């Protein structure tokens with residue numbers, strides 16, 4: 555079951571509602587960081603891969 559968590563891009567705030575509770579802007583569904591330009595886990599993934607048999 556997937557979480558329905560959403561995020562306000564303006565406030566950088568996570569919410570479960572359709573709109574940001576702070577600014578009222580529509581909150582957008584969060585996406586997996588797989589294709590994010592900020593791939594913080596890339597290095598970690600590569601390290602794991604090197605340790606794999």
Ligand SMILES: [Zn+2]
Pocket residue numbers: 562563564565566567574575576577578579
């Ligand atoms: Zn907001």
